[in-house]
């Protein structure tokens with residue numbers, strides 16, 4: 474499988490100054506990752522813990538690994554030493570386990586809170602209420618080894634652009650609201666800088682709605698085999 478260099482160059486140009494590209498390399502071989510690395514790409518996203526653990530040691534050390542899948546608490550310890558940003562944090566339980574592992578390593582782990590914006594049942598994430606409870610509650614300030622760097626979300630898988638646009642703009646409004654709340658509460662471990670939304674099929678719409686980090690797989694690496 475060859476990577477699509479034309480798409481890569483076009484997307485990089487299109488995103489310049491607006492959004493960071495996370496190249497989603499799940500299920501793809503290390504050769505494909507190296508091919509994009511050679512073009513200058515440094516941010517890569519993986520969904521599965523075992524796969525990330527297999528790839529990371531054989532690839533260049535200056536790659537920034539983004540964990541974008543659903544993370545179970547008992548797997549946090551495996552990725553904590555090597556991950557640059559965990560996108561899919563959707564519970565206080567998971568957050569406190571990340572904090573615990575970060576503390577052991579004497580480092581700060583950067584995370585994004587995943588918000589459920591799609592109409593589909595299957596997508597993970599907190600709702601607005603849970604987000605508010607976390608941001609306004611007392612559990613957060615005690616977690617000194619995490620930094621909440623923003624929000625992440627996935628729109629519905631649909632051709633209905635109006636719906637996708639509504640979901641993205643809703644997430645962008647939460648990003649503004651809770652970013653401002655964190656500043657006013659002076660939460661030291663919350664610094665919103667990343668709004669991670671947009672994939673191969675909807676990244677343009679996401680950017681038009683304020684995304685500054687897109688996660689793109691199939692446009693760069695080709696379609697994936699079904700797992």
Ligand SMILES: *Cc1c(COP(=O)(O)O)cnc(C)c1O
Pocket residue numbers: 497499520541542627672673674688689690691692
């Ligand atoms: C697989 C995946 C992507 C990339 O999807 P494409 O449609 O191939 O661009 C982005 N975000 C998450 C959370 C994913 O699981």
